[in-house]
Amino acid sequence: MVGDTANLTRELGLRLLRKLREIRQFEERIIPLYPTDVMVTPVHLHIGQEAVPVGVCDHLRPKDLLFFGHRTHGPALAKGLDMNRLMAELFGRTTGCANSFGGSMHLVDPDNGMLGSSALVGGGIALGVGAALAAKLEKRDQFCVSWFGDGAVDSGAFWESLNFAALKAVPVMFVCEDNGLSNVMEKKDHMFADITEVAGHFMEVWRADGTDVHSVWSAAGQALRHIRESGKPAFLWCRTKRWMKHQGVETDDLECNPVDREKDCPIKKLEKAMKARNLASDKELDEITQGIEAQLNAALEFAKKSPFPTEDLLMTEV
Amino acid sequence: MVGDTANLTRELGLRLLRKLREIRQFEERIIPLYPTDVMVTPVHLHIGQEAVPVGVCDHLRPKDLLFFGHRTHGPALAKGLDMNRLMAELFGRTTGCANSFGGSMHLVDPDNGMLGSSALVGGGIALGVGAALAAKLEKRDQFCVSWFGDGAVDSGAFWESLNFAALKAVPVMFVCEDNGLSNVMEKKDHMFADITEVAGHFMEVWRADGTDVHSVWSAAGQALRHIRESGKPAFLWCRTKRWMKHQGVETDDLECNPVDREKDCPIKKLEKAMKARNLASDKELDEITQGIEAQLNAALEFAKKSPFPTEDLLMTEV
Amino acid sequence: MPWSRFDQTSTATLDALPASANRRVISFKDAMREAIDQAMNNDPRVFAIGLDADDKFGVFGSMLNLSHPERVIGTPVSENAMTGVALGAALNGMRPIYIHLRVDFMLLAMDQIANYIAKWRYMTRGKVKVPIVIRTVIGRGWGCGAQHSQTLGGMFAHFPGLKVVMPSDPYEAKGLFLAAVKDDWPVIFIEHRWLYKNTGAVPEEMYVLPVGKGRVVCPGKQLTLVATSLAVVDSLNAISKHELDVELIDPRWLKPLDEDLILNSVRKTGRLLVIDYDFPACGFAAEVCAMVAEKGSQFLKSPVQRMTFPDCPMPASGVLEKAYYPNADKIAERIRGILNGS
Amino acid sequence: MPWSRFDQTSTATLDALPASANRRVISFKDAMREAIDQAMNNDPRVFAIGLDADDKFGVFGSMLNLSHPERVIGTPVSENAMTGVALGAALNGMRPIYIHLRVDFMLLAMDQIANYIAKWRYMTRGKVKVPIVIRTVIGRGWGCGAQHSQTLGGMFAHFPGLKVVMPSDPYEAKGLFLAAVKDDWPVIFIEHRWLYKNTGAVPEEMYVLPVGKGRVVCPGKQLTLVATSLAVVDSLNAISKHELDVELIDPRWLKPLDEDLILNSVRKTGRLLVIDYDFPACGFAAEVCAMVAEKGSQFLKSPVQRMTFPDCPMPASGVLEKAYYPNADKIAERIRGILNGS
């Protein structure tokens, strides 16, 4: 696995930390609100897994594309989706990123490289490959990333996508955010083979600790460099941990998924590393948290004040 | 690869040879007839690949099941389909094995362990897995075989089937009849990975020379023994050569598919090995050939004399 | 919690039972559970397979505490090949029940469903039978959006070789499910999630309802209302709340369709409205309207009409979700419109 | 050789061109080839992808010798993910043409087609467009049997978000194909293999035919005949051979359907027969009949009728294959029946 935070700089650390916290605090805001039914949409929280989207997306520019699935909030915020527009989408308001037509599972933000997401597991993997094929055909300077969980690896679309990307040297990055679970199914019950070994028959593979943002960041950087230099696809595998139930706002309680909220926490890990190197003070870290809280307050206000769609919109843009 | 004909017996040799010749002569009979339009159905000939079905099916009893695809004649004859009924099916007559409703690509013969075949590539792989699951659930003494080409390996259904069989210890035998071609596509252009290496992440793999019936026979026997003893799936890979065009009755002319009709011929190989060990005389071999020719004459008579279906049958058994 | 909220559509209890029968009242979900359990007890060849079929949620409770958990097989996210696995098992003598928590997932298995399962029996001239039931749950969710909200009954009915049934109450659910398992043809069995908590009298013993036969849910004189699944419940509510004199027909089976039942009713009422909670174009409502227009036009006093989803995907926002679905009031309004000649 | 035999359905050359236009006569196949080549020349974002798209047979000749072979991408037997690849490319600014040699293979890609492609634009509220054309070849083959002979136009038209078009002659093929490529919506473009050798006048320059607009192929007074694709050719033959006074309408687009054109014709003729070479139940013929029964019943002098495949899969035997397909004589017979009031 890639790791080693020796070369962590203050600037990078603060940037990553801010994003980790954004996702964490956003999701934590949802927890008490969700049972009050202000958000009429299923939510798949990203708590505990933040290191993966943050470590990957730090390398991506707005024009680089990220295709993800049902567990959207982490990747979308990491890639640059505005909190207001995410919150409003969850609230079902017209100011949401999909004007309330998408809901939590279907986020879109073309300006930040998000061209839509799918609630169906597996198929979305092919979309990133197709986008990268387009970038290749047009000789564009643009990364395209297919983002998926370990459960999606079970699908035939995964296999077909890997093979095509390898055959045609499609410069796509596959990112497997492996939380060891497909809903309540443990990985050993849903995927017999080692994912990275299989992927290794098709392309170069990087393995990262998905609870450690620096590990992900380093591996993603290497994988993207490989893609740029070779014109070939790359596979990034990040082993991480899901803290919450598959869907909804409860803490996970599966026996096969023991979580140590100290040791498994990407935020604590990064803060510790930064403080050990004197890269940030407690006060600074606290300011980040507070800043995000203020942003979240504003986002909630924004969402609540935004209008619901009206019935006459139903058949427009069809 | 499994091979070594040291333990070839006269009885086995003659049995295998008879089947090899049955398939070869059946297909060769079709060649001059086909352009006369007496058979209104696409044909995918098995010439050159006979060693694979014969080597595998010699181990199978009528109650053991074989699921195959569009290239049906070889596996079906090897598994025991009556020549008359195959010929009549190709001729579109009611005495055909599917009473003319199936045609060349959809053969059926429950008494001999053939429950139908599919013209769509890939999906049929899952059928053998399901049949083997049934045998397992019912604790039956019954082998179930999923038969497919290298092209089918591209399909998501292949991946999903391998994984499920491994996860649930389904006692199925996967047989990949790898002729290096998916229609006119060379393997390197359609499948990036080594099939046997990938399969090896899920189950035990046997590799055989698919132009040598004894190699296939030995490997299939070992694989089936493994299935019986372990209750687990097994993968048998047979590298063979397609002599004819993908479909129809012309000799193949793809540059990537050079065929040496001496060295690549399963029949010549076996005859040579038998004669070298004095297991059969020229006369005996000739008698086999003649016997099959007589059978074929009868099958053609049978087919030609059989009635066509009538329109009123269209909506029956629907 | 929102996900359980779908259950709470309370409604008039339907009761299709003869007076003599056992009048135990149970929920739709429990009727399904009982039917599945009895089917498995009754015949060792019956087994269940599907993603999450064996998890602790038990397919929304419909498969909890079965007598034969060893015959319930969970699968990976591999809908296509897993459907082929079920077909292979059926060909080899089993009677599989395949389960999809959402009908949308079935689109991944369309090769197996439409190319294989639907055609296998015909292609082999009936030399093998294909006794598969594919259960699937449908229904508008909690802002789930376009990919988790389809119905697709009409699409399945389009393929010769598939039977399609949509039960509307607990009694129907049990009897139709057992009929489906008993049948030697593939049956697509579509359950609306909003019916799950509805209750009704259900006999404890096994029974089957006939394949291809619909029922008159309530008689009436002014209009024939054809509806299935949740639309039956909404239609009944429309009828009782708005005191309408319409004949409600539940064909139960989208395929084979009980054409005579519908035509006989239209002969009496002279008017037809088909309610189908599904996409409109080339759908089930179109089929029923076309069939009546072809075969019963002489009875019609006013044009046939259909009421379906609008011709667009399902939006996510709760406000639009509600607008998207027909309901009792909208049904009553349409009926009034027809009766008033508008 | 049998596989080329499909080409030989010779027929009256259709000619929809204004008299002033260039009267060069070419085949349907060459019209398709020209359209594809021009589309690719005209716009570097247009590329083609699919199994065998790049092989030496060139999709039955329709893609031979293109000016931009580097933008023709062959794929493995991986129809599902490859369709997703096309979608991804479309989202990222390209205009892919996906190619299936048989429509039956599209059932493997139904997740991508119906769950993704059809819904993407709606789910994102149009923030991204989905300019994909999926070309597919249909048609009864040479005893190919049930899995290589479907049509499925009605099934695609069922899904909101997809447009579906079926050209019937070379002029139509080119103009409709270029319209499909030009459109910012996904279009399913269905080509009947038996039309490939048919010839007709086709302008050399690029032109598009309008989306959602049908055409009156020939005017008539006694009955409105709605037909698409090969059924247009067979209908024309029926009309000329049997000297029928019927109005032949080719809606071209199964979706969006040109309802007004059909209704206006029925207003005049008072009778409707829909010919659809596809499965009957919940299909396109049902849609047209239902639509006319709903909106045009006041014009009808006799019940609407549909003529389709029988409600069973396609059998393999040549004898039964022939019985399965409608043809000019059967169409004429049905029309006579309607006109004679039977």
Ligand SMILES: Cc1ncc(C[n+]2csc(CCOP(=O)(O)OP(=O)(O)O)c2C)c(N)n1
């Ligand atoms: C095709 C399909 N089958 C089943 C589901 C139901 N489902 C939703 S999320 C999920 C688990 C996915 O696991 P994974 O890919 O590991 O993502 P994670 O939830 O762990 O982030 C499943 C099975 C689905 N959405 N789509």
Ligand SMILES: Cc1ncc(C[n+]2csc(CCOP(=O)(O)OP(=O)(O)O)c2C)c(N)n1
């Ligand atoms: C799903 C699907 N896609 C495409 C085809 C067209 N097709 C028929 S046979 C074939 C090649 C199959 O190659 P392989 O599996 O290696 O079998 P072989 O013909 O070599 O025996 C293809 C692509 C098909 N029948 N089904």
Ligand SMILES: [Mg+2]
């Ligand atoms: Mg996971």
Ligand SMILES: [Mg+2]
């Ligand atoms: Mg091959």
